[in-house]
Amino acid sequence: MTRTTKRAAGLLSVLSIAALALTACAAPAASSAPSAGTVADDNPHRLEQTTKVRLLLDYFVYGAHAGIYEALDKGYYEDNNIDLEVIIPNDPVASLKFVQADQADIGIASPLDLISLVSEDSEYSAFMSLVGGNLEGMAVLASGGIETPADLAGKKVGTSGSVSHIALANEMITAAGGDPAASEFITTGSGFMQYLLGHQVDSVMAFKPDVAAAAAAGEDVNFIPLGSDGGLAFPSIVVYSNNAYLDENPDVIDAFTDATAKGYADLLEDPTAAAQATVDQNAGLELDGMVSQIEGIGDSFIGPDPSFGVIDAEALQGLADFMFDNGFIDTAVSSDDFVRTGLVPSE
Secondary structure: OOHHHHHHHHHHHHHOHHHHOOOOOOOOOOOOOOOOOEOOOOOOOOEOOOEEEEEEOOOOOOHHHHHHHHHHHHOHHHHOOEEEEEEOOOOOOOOHHHHHOOOOOEEEEOHHHHHHHHOOOOOEEEEEEEEOOOOEEEEEEOOOOOOOHHHHOOOEEEEOOOHHHHHHHHHHHHHOOOOHHHOEEEEOOOOHHHHHHOOOOOEEEEEHHHHHHHHHOOOOEEEEEOOEOEOOOOOOEEEEEEHHHHHHOHHHHHHHHHHHHHHHHHHHHOHHHHHHHHHHOOOOOOHHHHHHHHHHHHHHHOOOOOOOOOOOHHHHHHHHHHHHHOOOOOOOOOHHHOEOOOOOOOO
16 A cells, blocks of 8 residues: 555545445446537437446445435436446445556545545546535534634644644634634544533534534534634545546536536535435335435535536636645645546536
């Protein structure tokens, strides 16, 4: 394992929302058929012939995927003549290479993983976001008087102890106009919420769904997302493909993004229905847990653009710069090389 891969894996362990995953079974890959263009009828996104599209998830099925299963349930992919096969991996990092090896056509990933592989010359580009806002940030006690990370001067900040966690906490405090050196950093390990609820720290680095679940259980906690006071902010989950596939199949990408956006529009309108569609199509999942995950992500499904799925190249460039500046990747990369904008319609 290279130094870059080790560092990226460490960053993933902190930031990946795969901890939300429940359980699923992998589906076998199948060969894809090229499309023959779209039909100019009442559905301009419909392909002329049924086209197999193999979609690789980032990990086991969890709330961020529910819009996909809602779109399957409502027949939106079928309406666009897409025969969507969902492939569920058991490794969120190694699975990205399935797309490059032509074992899948389109993938879902943390942009951290994507940028890491792009820095090692992988030919990928992100073209859509599934979770356009930040799920990463700080949890604070609602009664603690911490309105922004700048208020943490003289306070205790809990992190896992990893270099990446500390770098993110420093970034949040600095972006809010504070001085990280004025805070005391405490290593909490995985029991970060217990440290906060036990008043051993004033803030902890945390995931929004975890904080939302604690708040729903009656705990006195608030969430401050990464980027809320300026500075680093980026989509938490993106959709990507090989550059060659994007170049050769613009009509398939159009049909896919249209159907997917409809599924997530329904999810935002009725989270419980999307959760039900997801558990119906994946044995072993529980409805209450899926609803909780979807509601925990909440308005973070939408990024800076009011339209679902529109990808923010500038934000991803900021993430790439952060990863390079902090030594998580060895080679600087440009968003021009790994982001395709304009493939998801904006309002």
